[in-house]
Amino acid sequence: MPATLSASEAATAIRAGKLTSVDLVQQCIDRIVKLEDKVRAWSFFDPAYALEQARDADRRRQAKVPLGALHGIPVGIKDIFDTRDMPTENGTVLHAGRRPTEDATAVALLRGAGAVIMGKTVTTELAVYSPGKTRNPHDPDHTPGGSSSGSAAAVAGEMVPLAIGSQTNGSVIRPAAYCGVYGYKPTRGLISLYGALAQSAPLDSIGMFARTIEDLALIADQLMVFDGRDPSQIPYARAALSDILAQKPPTPPRIAFVKTPAWPKAAAETQEAFSQFAQTLGSHVTEVALPDSFDKAIDCHSVIMLSDLAKSFAREYERGRDQLSPTLRNMIEDGQKRLAVDYNLALEQARRFYQSLQQIFADYDAIFTPATTGTAPRGLEATGSPIFCTLWTLTGVPAISLPLLKGASGLPLGVQLVAARGDDARLLRTARWLAGYRGAE
Known part of the structure; x- marks a missing residue:
């Protein structure tokens, strides 16, 4: 069935004329219609408009015009990215009916690559903690996790092969782990944030979900792609991820098993599963302990995030605090009390954390660590703990969640790999090696 194809397989088939975008999009629509009452992944979905985009994609292919790498491929968009032809409500009643007139840069680039913008996926309230x-x-x-809950669930449910999300703490890696799909948060600053809901400039990143x-x-x-409208981006040459991913590692990767100070928070079955997995990797993995100073990483992240939430959502707080969830309202009020000196000290400490991590990355291709404390918690009142993502978001390094393990309940248990800033291509190549590892090397 076309809906079960990977995006890469579908793009190749469409380009070769063996599959139409209309057929692929229609099957995705059928999946959404079948599962949406159960999964509830979408905040905006117009099947007629999705098919209109697909028909246009097929006409372009028949006309033999140049085609983008995602030509005719349906993509879900987290509802914090501005879309000129769909509402962007950011998961809050305070933004109900909001209609941007311009696409976020990420959305515009997807359209330029030929993607069919399938609709807007559910986000938590203002992409923080209150569930959608x-x-x-x-x-x-x-729970599917959060805040990119709809994007992860839509890919896991085979409603779309691809979706984008964002992460300020654990909002890509955690829902990917809970929903059993691949989730990737690139090095901070590699993808433009222009037109996406802002939470915290030192922490915000864009990420994506897929099944491969x-x-x-x-x-x-x-x-x-460099975008001068996003001040967090720095123009420099980058490696093509797909090209390097297609290469075999020149030598078997060296991986550091880092439990992090969050290890005591992991469920017993998570600790056992990761310890056993590390053992199966044999000489490819070495356990490495972080300095005691990393015990302060969670507090450091909290100071930065809460302070910035108070700044970024000051307008929402002033105009509609009674319509905010108690959780978010309390976080904003906490952030309002933070001192500028503490904020700047936290930023400096984050830089020191990364300097320490560079010593590990000098000796290892990647760090191996849990993506979450365990499988997705029962209940829908919360989105689970992001504690195993916090350090990596704070330091701006690339991270990927791999659906390689399961808990006793049968629910997915994600494996997280992280690497040095800018080493995204090697991280994905190492992740592919790990996903295919059978102990034969």
């Missing part, structure tokens, strides 16, 4: 309506496709009684690592590289390659 989305359920975990593996078991609707469990090759698909992550495919969509990321289309988005890693």
